[in-house]
Amino acid sequence: MANVPEDPSDRTLEDVFYPADRIPFVEWDELSGAKPTVVLTGGVALLAFVTGLSNLSQASLALNGPLTAVVDLPLAVVRFGGVLFAFILGIVTVGLQRRKRLAWRVAVVVALGLVLLPLATFQPTDIPLLVMTLVTYPLLVRNRHRFDQSLDLSPIQIASLSAIFGVILYGTVGAYGLRGQFLELDSWGDAVYYVVVTIATVGYGDITPVTAEARWFSLSIILFGTGAFTVAVGALIGPAIESRMATAFGVMTASDLTLLEDHVVVLGYGDVTASLLEELGEETAVVVVTPDEETVASLKDEGVNLLTGDPTDEDVLRDARVGTASGVVVGSNDDARDVLAVIATKNVNPDIRTVAAATDQKHVEKFRAVGADEVINPRSIGGRLLGQSVLGRGSTESLLTGIGTDNGDPDNSE
């Protein structure tokens, strides 16, 4: 970088054909992680939607793919399949983004279904979807261990979901059993249709109870069903809204941080950390964990992720995803709490590189003792710099570079 020739035409053929360092054609590591998997799944969902719409817009759809020779797929399934799968996959993508195990399982099944659809129709428009799904599938399988979060439903969510399921089951079986007492209710399909239309409070009125018994039965579905439906909507959507509100106030919830990997976690906020954030800000994602609400408010506009919590608490550190972080910086003004934070960090992830800033020189060894990989005492560095500078041994710049390499800091090469 330093000696760019003044005249661009002075470069030699070396520069044209042989670069100093070999550049990989494709950064495979960057393209095969969990994040690209989520993005690709989203892309598949979008493409499935467009392809499904394209199939729907065609006046007639011929099934002449290789799959039709093996199994007999009903035309309706194929026609609407693309769009339906796209909706499911869209929801699943959100789940995958939160690293949910269940989402991964559903994605693996739905993606298989998406491979079958193009093989049934074999339209030219289906092939991009087929190719993209076939590219995504190995990534899903390869990153299976990355999607390890359980769904973590609260008791009320579980209760309301099972209530809905129970009411639908009860309603379907009951309505089918009483089908003689309903107008135009003849099959299992009609029964499901009637129950869902009733629970959702739509009630077209094409199927109507005609006896007293059937009316009482319908009333029970309406009471229990709409009740469960309303509670479920509240229980499932409420937390999402709460999390949105919390984010708006500058506080991250654990699920917002699940996407992070190879980030730097900064525990505590002190004098050193302010300039640290400037240094790190451009290069990597940073999560600041601090118990102080005021600091959080002041940092809200700085473009860093904030987590309000106690840095000495292992659960908070897990939320900050210390497990997948590339490093941890401990640097509040309180050495005693910092030592506890180092211990907590090492409890969560013993292998992580931990750098501590000691406020007091005599605490350096204590940090080392609890497992900090690197301990820096900003004051003593400042003092040494002052001394070197006043004696005139080289410029401050070169001293700084020297210190950078002494400490083996890999990010400080320039």
Added chain:
Amino acid sequence: MATSDASGIAETVGRLLAPLCAASGALVLAGFFFPTLVGEAVTGPAWLTVALVFFSSGLCYIALLPYSEDSTGPAAADVFLRVRRTNVRRAVREFLTQHEPTILAFPVLVFAAFFALQMAFPTRTTSAVDAAAATVLTAGGPLFLAAVFLSVCYCLFLLVGPWGDIKLGGPDTEPSYTYPTYFTLVFTAGIAAGLVFWGPTEALFHYDQPPPYVGAPAQSVAAINGALVYTLFHWGISAWSAYAVIGVPIAYFAFTRGAPLRVSTVLAPVLGVDGLDSVWAKIVDTLAVFATIGGIATSVALVSEQFLAGINYQWDVAAGEIGPVLVVGGLTLIFVVSSATGIHRGIRRIAGLNVVLFGLFALLIVAVGPRSFILQRGTQAVGTYALEFVPLSLHMGGQWVAEWTVWNWSWWFSWAPFAGLFVAALSRGRRVRTVVFTSVVATSAATIVWFLLLGGTSLFIQHTGQADILAAIAQRGGSEAVVGFPLLSSLPLGQLLLFLFLALIIVFMATSADTSTLVVSVLATRRGVAPSATHIVFWGVFQGAVAVSVLLVGGAETLQALAVLTGGPFAVISLVAAGGLTVTWLRNERGHTSLVRRAVRKLPDIQTHHDVDPPEEK
């Protein structure tokens, strides 16, 4: 970095290109997914424009993506400021002094003279060049056949013989390119859109009019095998050997003897490394520049015409007079940007995309094509090709061989200087065996598979009567461009295949033209001076301008014949180079082991282990 003065502009252009590419891409996708809805709103010529905008903006964007994330060039404003401050006269003088005067002047003058003659006496010029070409190809036929056959033998010897062990650039040199990149660059630079056009076509031509060597009745079952064999022969090992024979000597003298990286370096064994400043070396370099520009420019022009002929046939889109010029303009934009961004950005990325598309297309053909027919006929054709390679190579069957085989060899030799020099430039740190294996065996394996797939499919379709492709050719006055279209539309997934086919034509042409632009710029600048972005843009635009003039003035075939004629001198030069290299290596490179000896050495080892190792031996 090297092109940092241009990266500010590149960044600005890139920022404009991204939305352009996204918008045209969305329109193309909409047309692909909802043909009935969008088809009513957008008409034929508009589609052509949208597709061209999509291809060129997309490829340019890929080429312009930054080199690495942290390399920051000067801001665009600074660059524009510098442009404003530049003294025009000084810049032109600098540009001229960095060039080798003869190499700059000769091709420019020759092309100007050609176009002047073509405009003044179109028929006389054409007939004169045609007569010259016919004479050279008929009289010089044995020379071309011998040169190609000897090249194949020489490559085979390098592959298994002891000299395959020689590492170009000394034993400690590490190759600068990973093997996949190396193969991709060599393959895509060496072959252009001809692969796409002739893939479905050539076998069909030989099936319709069987070569005298085959001697089968026209359009018979027996003609199928002969047609496939001759197609493999014209595009197989023989063709690619021409590149290796020029490339290996250049690489050896450039990397181990300090000769400059130029085409004239093939003469180093004759002139000596110090004698490369002589007139002969300049003549060779000038001829190389002329052959390359002539070859690439006529290819670009012909490809554009064929591209539009095919589209016209398939969708009845009349592009008019301006159509080919627009296509040439788009192509020129792509290869100039790709070349100016350098090997590590544009050239390499578009080449990678090219190989991916190529593989995808071949896979789709395997999926929907007549697999058992191709497999059966293909293995038979490959067997015949291997068994009868020597008689095929030495067969001089009069007019037919002059028109097909010799013309083809001459065309490959006229491309050899630029492709060979490019192979040489990439090969630093590789063994001679790897170079020959990649540039001859691996590349011809890829082309052979391609020609068997596409040629086999078109023969199957024609022979079984699923579509009458030959009638389509006759209807278009024997143009080979239309063949792909009736063929692909008679297959399942025809629309998708056609779209990929069009993309392949553009990408294959761009990957050859960007390399040729770089090579011409290297050859035209003075020794020791590397071409700057200005030089590359100049030569790229010059090639585009020649292609446009050919289209406007006419005479694309005539100029092509003229470019092909330069294959003659290079056939001779390649023989001289191979001979000179052999003499040099006989003197200086001893003590290498051949593959055969290595294999033989392994054998007794195994035997001693099993037989001569009795436990009671003391």
